[in-house]
Amino acid sequence: MLHVDLDQFVAAVEVLHRPELAGRPVVVGGRGDPAERGxxxxxxxxxxxxxxxxxxxxxxxxxxxxxxxxxxxDGPAYEEVSGTVMQTLRSLDVVVEVLGWDEAxxxxxADDPESFARAVQVAVLDVTQLHCSVGIGDNKLRAxxxxxxxxxxxxxxxxxxxxxxxxxxxxxxALWGIGRKTAKRLAGLGVTTVGELAQEDPHRLxxxxxPTMGPWYRRLARGVDxxxxxxxxxxxxxxxxxxxxxxxxxxxxxVEAEVRRLAAQVVEDLSREGRPAVRVGxxxxxxxxxxxxxxxxxxxxxxxAEAIAAAAVGLLDKFDTSRAIRLLGVRAEMASPPTARPAxxxxx
DNA sequence: TCTGGGGTCCTAGGACCC
DNA sequence: TCTGGGGTCCTAGGACCC
Numbered sequence: 336m337l338h339v340d341l342d343q344f345v346a347a348v349e350v351l352h353r354p355e356l357a358g359r360p361v362v363v364g365g366r367g368d369p370a371e372r373g374x375x376x377x378x379x380x381x382x383x384x385x386x387x388x389x390x391x392x393x394x395x396x397x398x399x400x401x402x403x404x405x406x407x408x409d410g411p412a413y414e415e416v417s418g419t420v421m422q423t424l425r426s427l428d429v430v431v432e433v434l435g436w437d438e439a440x441x442x443x444x445a446d447d448p449e450s451f452a453r454a455v456q457v458a459v460l461d462v463t464q465l466h467c468s469v470g471i472g473d474n475k476l477r478a479x480x481x482x483x484x485x486x487x488x489x490x491x492x493x494x495x496x497x498x499x500x501x502x503x504x505x506x507x508x509a510l511w512g513i514g515r516k517t518a519k520r521l522a523g524l525g526v527t528t529v530g531e532l533a534q535e536d537p538h539r540l541x542x543x544x545x546p547t548m549g550p551w552y553r554r555l556a557r558g559v560d561x562x563x564x565x566x567x568x569x570x571x572x573x574x575x576x577x578x579x580x581x582x583x584x585x586x587x588x589x590v591e592a593e594v595r596r597l598a599a600q601v602v603e604d605l606s607r608e609g610r611p612a613v614r615v616g617x618x619x620x621x622x623x624x625x626x627x628x629x630x631x632x633x634x635x636x637x638x639x640a641e642a643i644a645a646a647a648v649g650l651l652d653k654f655d656t657s658r659a660i661r662l663l664g665v666r667a668e669m670a671s672p673p674t675a676r677p678a679x680x681x682x683x
Numbered sequence: 684t685c686t687g688g689g690g691t692c693c694t695a696g697g698a699c700c701c
Numbered sequence: 702t703c704t705g706g707g708g709t710c711c712t713a714g715g716a717c718c719c
Contacts, residue, residue: 364687365687372685372686372687373686373687374684374686374687375687376687376688388684390686390687391684391686392684392685392686392687393687394684394686395685395686398684408687408688410688435690545693545694547693547694548693548694571689571690572690572691573689573690573691574689574690575688575689575690576688576689577687577688577689578687578688579686579687579688623685623686624685624686662687664688666689666690
C-alpha cells in the first residue's frame, strides 16, 4: 500500500499561481492579514526555516518571519488542483482512497514498490507541477507514517521488518491517532515511546483509556492495521459553518442574526447534496476562549431553510446572553445514507 | 503560541422502556 | 415501594486529523 502526500500543498499551489513567490517564505492562513485572528494553514519550507508551523497564530508567524508573504486561504483553488491530482492517481490503474485535499492511499500490485512510487511522483509532477512524497507500507498505517520520513520529494518504506528500528524510540505522539493530550495521559502512566506502548499491558490500557481506545493505541504502537484501501466515494455525515469574529459580539440581536446567516449557509451546502438534516447543532465560543455546544434532534428530517434556522436560533436559549462571543457555528447532521462507508479511525 | 475551519469518532450520563 | 439488568436514544464534551 502506498500513501501519497503533496509537499507543502497549499503553499505550493499559491506559488504555482504566482511564480514570483518561488523561493520566498510564504504563509497561507486566515484572510491573509497577520494582524487578524487566524492561524497558519500551511507555511512554505522557506517559512518553516524561521520556525513557522501549521496551526500557529498568524501574529506569531509574522513575529517569527516578518518578511514572509501572507496569503488568504483560497479553498476553491486547492480543491481544483486536488481534483487534478486525484484524477492523475486514478489514471495509474490503482485503487485510490482520498484522504483530504492533498493525501491519498493507493492499493497497488507491484513487484518493485519503490519504482512504482517514483512513477507516481513523476506522473503527479508532470500533470500538476507539484512535488509529493510517497510512503510504502505493508498496511495503511505504516504507509502513512512512512511518508513523513520521505519528505520532501522522497520515498520511504516502513513495514513489519523495520517498524521497531524506525519507531520504537519515537514519542507516542508520532503515531497517527495519538495527539498531545493522549501522549500526556500515556506519559502519566509511564509510557512515553512507541516501543513502551507496544509492550504495555492491554488490560491496563483498557482500564485507563477506555475499552476501545486503550487497546487500539497499543495496536497503533505495533503498527497493526487491517483496514483495506477503499475507493468508495466519501459521504459526509454532517455539514457545518463557523466564524471567529475579529472583534467579539456583545449585541444579542447581532448574535441571532449571525446564527441565521450561518444556518442559511449550511442549508445551501445541504441542498447542494440533496440530503435533509436530522439534527442541528450550535457552537458558541465565549471570550476569551471557552467553547460550548448544544444540539437538538429535529422532529422530522428536513432541508427547509426556515426549520433549520429556527432550530439553530432556538438553541441560543441555552446560552448566556450577557457574555461576549468570539465564535459562532451552526452544523447539521444528515441521515446516514444506506451506502455510507464506516470511517477508518479506531474501527480498524 | 492570545489560539481557524471543516470534519470524524468515542465516552459517559440521563431518560426511557421492558 | 430503598429498588435489577439490559437495551436504545439523546445530549454535551473531548480528542484527533487535515
